[in-house]
Amino acid sequence: MRTTEETRLPQPDLATVEIGTVLQALADPVRLQIVRLLDTVGEAPCGALELPVGRSTVSHHLRTLRESGLVETHLRGNTRVSRIRGEELERRFPGLLASVLGATPAARAGAATNDGEGER
Amino acid sequence: MRTTEETRLPQPDLATVEIGTVLQALADPVRLQIVRLLDTVGEAPCGALELPVGRSTVSHHLRTLRESGLVETHLRGNTRVSRIRGEELERRFPGLLASVLGATPAARAGAATNDGEGER
DNA sequence: ATAGAGGTTCGATGTGTATCGTAGATGTCG
DNA sequence: CGACATCTACGATACACATCGAACCTCTAT
Numbered sequence: 563m564r565t566t567e568e569t570r571l572p573q574p575d576l577a578t579v580e581i582g583t584v585l586q587a588l589a590d591p592v593r594l595q596i597v598r599l600l601d602t603v604g605e606a607p608c609g610a611l612e613l614p615v616g617r618s619t620v621s622h623h624l625r626t627l628r629e630s631g632l633v634e635t636h637l638r639g640n641t642r643v644s645r646i647r648g649e650e651l652e653r654r655f656p657g658l659l660a661s662v663l664g665a666t667p668a669a670r671a672g673a674a675t676n677d678g679e680g681e682r
Numbered sequence: 683m684r685t686t687e688e689t690r691l692p693q694p695d696l697a698t699v700e701i702g703t704v705l706q707a708l709a710d711p712v713r714l715q716i717v718r719l720l721d722t723v724g725e726a727p728c729g730a731l732e733l734p735v736g737r738s739t740v741s742h743h744l745r746t747l748r749e750s751g752l753v754e755t756h757l758r759g760n761t762r763v764s765r766i767r768g769e770e771l772e773r774r775f776p777g778l779l780a781s782v783l784g785a786t787p788a789a790r791a792g793a794a795t796n797d798g799e800g801e802r
Numbered sequence: 803a804t805a806g807a808g809g810t811t812c813g814a815t816g817t818g819t820a821t822c823g824t825a826g827a828t829g830t831c832g
Numbered sequence: 833c834g835a836c837a838t839c840t841a842c843g844a845t846a847c848a849c850a851t852c853g854a855a856c857c858t859c860t861a862t
Binding site for chain 1: 698785788
Binding site for chain 2: 807809810811812
């Protein structure tokens with residue numbers, strides 16, 4: 563039984579990751595939601611993430627997040643437990659994750675400075 | 683002659699801007715470069731930005747950056763001067779821009795923790 | 803007025819990628 | 833062993849969008 567065997571899936575060294583890669587990973591709404599979820603629950607098996615997309619899509623996004631250095635995944639028995647690489651990220655991109663996760667939702671439209679637009 | 687007339691192009695109130703919108707705007711390599719350029723030079727007319735894409739594309743990106751709240755543009759006579767909305771952004775998303783602009787380039791590959799991948 | 807410079811808008815094109823369903827891989831349990 | 837659960841990998845599809853060139857617009861200068 564190998565006493566709590568935990569293999570970590572391959573992941574990049576954060577030193578080799580560009581900020582652009584991380585931003586691109588965070589730019590997708592579903593992936594951003596995954597990151598928020600993982601931040602609140604600490605860690606979770608892939609299937610436990612409640613998301614508005616199919617399983618295979620979640621798997622794909624987790625792969626993207628892992629390859630961009632944001633998330634690490636451990637094989638625990640039958641399931642894969644994912645977690646944010648919080649401390650490492652803080653060392654590589656100080657303040658980034660905190661500012662993203664700490665961002666408040668937007669106020670519902672209304673008074674713009676000069677404006678008239680706002681959408682695309 | 684209206685003594686230094688300066689009209690600002692329409693832009694969204696940052697309070698109504700979602701973090702996802704900003705991240706998506708920053709996710710594009712050319713736009714990220716524009717933001718970096720504007721950060722170093724302070725402000726610049728559209729045409730002065732040296733970028734590996736055509737004029738119309740730069741114009742399109744500046745529009746995206748403006749609509750996502752990152753950049754403001756003033757009509758100064760014949761030219762349009764663009765600038766990062768630094769202070770406002772700091773209030774709305776504290777630390778975000780600083781962490782993005784402060785990010786160091788990636789170390790060239792090499793020793794990964796466990797790894798083997800790193801690219802897409 | 804005429805020309806010209808600085809930028810934007812428009813339509814078209816190509817590429818990237820988010821998404822899904824199904825099939826396959828791996829591990830657990832009876 | 834065989835059945836079942838958890839994910840991932842694989843094609844296929846569809847949509848978003850980055851890019852370009854040309855036409856257009858708006859000042860400025862002559």
